[in-house]
Amino acid sequence: MIRNLASLALVAAGTSIAAAVPAAANDWAGPYIGIGGGYGMTNTRTNAFITDFLDEAVTSKSGQAGNGGFLTLSAGYDHALFGPLVVGVFVDYDFSNIDTGFSSLLAAETGHFKVGDQLSVGGRVGYLVAPTTLFFSTFGYAHSDPSDMTINYNGSKLRADLGSFNGYFLGSGVETLIGNGFSLKAEYRYTSMQAENADFGFGPIAVTNGVKPQIQTIRMSLNYRFGDGKKDVVDNSIPPITSSWTGPYIGVGTGYSVAQKREDFGPNAGPFNNPVSNDGGFISASVGYDYQFRQRFVAGAFADADFSNLHYSDTNSADDGTEFWSSRGGFKNILMVGGRLGYLTAPDTLLFVSGGYANAGLGETLLTVNISDPPVSGVLYDAKRLSGAFIGAGIETKIWDSLSLKAEYRYIDLESATLEPFPAHIDPDIQMGRLSLNWRP
Numbered sequence: 527m528i529r530n531l532a533s534l535a536l537v538a539a540g541t542s543i544a545a546a547v548p549a550a551a552n553d554w555a556g557p558y559i560g561i562g563g564g565y566g567m568t569n570t571r572t573n574a575f576i577t578d579f580l581d582e583a584v585t586s587k588s589g590q591a592g593n594g595g596f597l598t599l600s601a602g603y604d605h606a607l608f609g610p611l612v613v614g615v616f617v618d619y620d621f622s623n624i625d626t627g628f629s630s631l632l633a634a635e636t637g638h639f640k641v642g643d644q645l646s647v648g649g650r651v652g653y654l655v656a657p658t659t660l661f662f663s664t665f666g667y668a669h670s671d672p673s674d675m676t677i678n679y680n681g682s683k684l685r686a687d688l689g690s691f692n693g694y695f696l697g698s699g700v701e702t703l704i705g706n707g708f709s710l711k712a713e714y715r716y717t718s719m720q721a722e723n724a725d726f727g728f729g730p731i732a733v734t735n736g737v738k739p740q741i742q743t744i745r746m747s748l749n750y751r752f753g754d755g756k757k758d759v760v761d762n763s764i765p766p767i768t769s770s771w772t773g774p775y776i777g778v779g780t781g782y783s784v785a786q787k788r789e790d791f792g793p794n795a796g797p798f799n800n801p802v803s804n805d806g807g808f809i810s811a812s813v814g815y816d817y818q819f820r821q822r823f824v825a826g827a828f829a830d831a832d833f834s835n836l837h838y839s840d841t842n843s844a845d846d847g848t849e850f851w852s853s854r855g856g857f858k859n860i861l862m863v864g865g866r867l868g869y870l871t872a873p874d875t876l877l878f879v880s881g882g883y884a885n886a887g888l889g890e891t892l893l894t895v896n897i898s899d900p901p902v903s904g905v906l907y908d909a910k911r912l913s914g915a916f917i918g919a920g921i922e923t924k925i926w927d928s929l930s931l932k933a934e935y936r937y938i939d940l941e942s943a944t945l946e947p948f949p950a951h952i953d954p955d956i957q958m959g960r961l962s963l964n965w966r967p
Contacts, residue, residue, distance in 0.1 A: 553703055553753060554612050554660065560600040560711065562747025565937075567784045567957055568592035568626050568641060569803040571721075571738045591786040591803035592626025592641075598745060610654035612662070620644040624741065639688060639724075641739050642671030644717070646695055655931055656874040659923040664697040668717045675724045675737070686724035688737060693719035698961070700921045700933045701749070702875050709749045710877070712921065714935065714959030716782070717741040742784050742805070744935040744959060746919075769927040771818040771876065777932070779810040779962025785836045785857050785886075787954035804856045808834030810962060824868040824876055832860040836956075853906055855891030857956070860884065860938070862916055880918040884938045886956065887911050888945075907945035912954065914940035922964070930964045 570590040602616030624641050648666015655661055673688040699713030721738040785804040814828030836857040864882015871877055891906040920934030935958070942953040 553751060554604055554654070555606040556751065556753045557603045558601070558709075558749045558751040560602075560747040560749035561598070562600070562711070562745060563595065563597045564743050564745030565595050565957070566593065566622065566624050566741050566743035567786060567803065568624055569740045569742070569784060569805050570626050571740070590626055592624055593786060594622060594624035596620040596622035596624070596644075596743070596745075598747060600747060600749070604652075604751075612652040612654065612660055613649070614652070615649050616647075616664075618644075618646040620646070620743075626739070639675035639737070640673055641691065641719075641741060642673045644668060644670045644741075646715075646717075648695065652701075655923045655925050656872065658703040658872045659875045659921070660701045661923075661931065661933070662699060662701065664695070664699070664713065664715065666695055668693045668695045668719070670719065688722050688724050691719035691722060691739060693717060698933075698959075700923070702871055702877065702921060702923075703751075704871050707750055707753070709751055710746070711749055712744070712746045712919070712933065712935065714782070715743050715745065717743070740805075742782070742957070742959075744957065769924070771816050771824045771870075773966055774815045775813070775930075775964045775966040777810075777812040777814075777962045777964035779812070779932070779960055780807065781810065781832075781958055781960035782807050783832075783834055783836055783857075783860075783956055783958040785954055785956040787952045789950050789952055802838055804836035804838040806834060806836040806856070808832040808860070808958075810960060812962060812964070814964075818870075822870040824870065824878070825865070826868075827865045828863075828880075830862045832862070832958075834858065834860055852896075853891060853893045855906075856889055857954075858887035858889050858909075860886045860956070862936075862938075864916065868922075874924040876922045878920055878922065880916075880920070880934065880936070882916060884914045884916045884940070885911055886914070886938065886940055886954075888952075888954070905947065907948050907950045910943060910945060912940040912943055914938055928966050930966070932962045932964055934960050934962075936960065 568591065570592065572590055598618055598620045600616060600618040602614055604612055604614035606612055621643050622641065626639055626641070646666060646668045648664055650662045650664040652660040652662030668691075670691040673691070675686045675688050676683060677686075695715050695717040697713050697715035699711060701709050701711040703709050717740070719739045719741070724737055783806060787802060787804075789802060810830055810832045812828055812830040814826055816824050816826035818824050834857065838854065838856050862882060862884045864880055866878045866880040868876040868878030888910050890909045892903065893906040894903040895901060916936050916938040918934050918936035920932060922930050922932040924930045938956040938958070940954045940956070942951065944951045
């Protein structure tokens with residue numbers, strides 16, 4: 527995974543090393559086409575029930591985990607409004623391979639399902655923070671091709687057709703012109719699909735319903751913009767930035783993270799041994815120092831502290847809502863120290879790759895059993911801080927000489943660990959999209 531992300535970052539950096547030309551208003555208007563790719567993680571919520579056990583016992587999980595890459599093709603049309611505002615419509619088609627592990631403890635089921643290739647149709651609203659750099663938000667309709675679910679139940683392999691999923695997406699990103707009609711776009715996107723049913727046709731046993739995928743992707747694409755044929759000069763209401771990037775800075779920001787960890791409780795644990803997904807937002811504080819050299823290159827070092835709570839829950843209950851047992855846990859605050867290397871596509875716009883050391887806090891995972899009298903609650907495994915490494919890529923644009931806006935994607939690969947007292951062996955990783963505002967004195 528680190529190798530794939532590093533390759534993507536190098537491609538992005540290499541693509542940006544082109545002769546940037548002054549932007550014209552028509553550069554942000556008219557049709558465009560694009561090709562790219564990315565990486566996605568699913569956090570699928572499921573409800574499974576068994577009709578011959580305790581009058582339809584129900585197990586609900588908020589974090590069935592999956593991940594995989596995709597290739598995307600896109601086409602769109604943008605229109606430059608007054609001043610720095612840009613609006614547009616677009617269509618994307620993702621050829622995806624995102625595989626999700628599935629487990630249901632009541633029926634001792636384990637299995638897999640894939641979210642099929644995805645079509646997204648939507649719009650975007652953007653703001654030119656610099657003549658060559660557009661920050662934007664996206665929204666629209668999402669549809670995935672039919673998906674199959676396969677489970678292993680008591681030595682038998684059962685298959686169900688989930689059908690297609692429909693839902694919506696929200697996203698945000700940044701696009702920068704790199705010259706000769708080309709632009710480079712990076713976007714974080716959250717997609718929520720409606721719940722679908724899967725009936726395995728196995729009599730009264732092992733019927734699964736309420737499969738609801740939530741997909742979070744980071745995507746990068748190279749676009750060719752045809753323009754609208756006009757010769758308009760750039761909107762001069764956006765002043766050019768000429769100050770150096772050399773010097774210290776501090777920043778505050780926010781973002782969203784998805785964590786996945788493979789839990790292994792031993793060879794006899796059955797469906798307990800499966801990936802689980804945690805997700806949640808965070809706020810971030812950062813400090814760093816950059817040094818500009820050879821006119822277009824910037825190198826720097828930084829430290830970030832993310833105050834986060836990536837939660838997870840697993841509940842088993844009767845169909846009347848009576849809870850049998852549940853478990854809850856998640857990741858807490860994350861610290862990162864690293865460096866970055868960037869290329870200035872314009873004096874005010876920096877494309878960069880980043881990497882370094884990461885340390886994340888895994889909170890206690892608590893187990894509550896209500897079928898005993900009295901109910902019992904205890905620690906499934908203890909809290910622990912885990913070390914690892916991260917790699918990322920992003921873009922930073924100066925709004926004024928002393929204020930800049932930065933958007934970045936990071937992937938964190940944490941060390942595997944054995945946790946007590948159960949014990950459990952875990953192997954976690956985290957992906958995050960982050961947006962920060964930085965001040966340079």
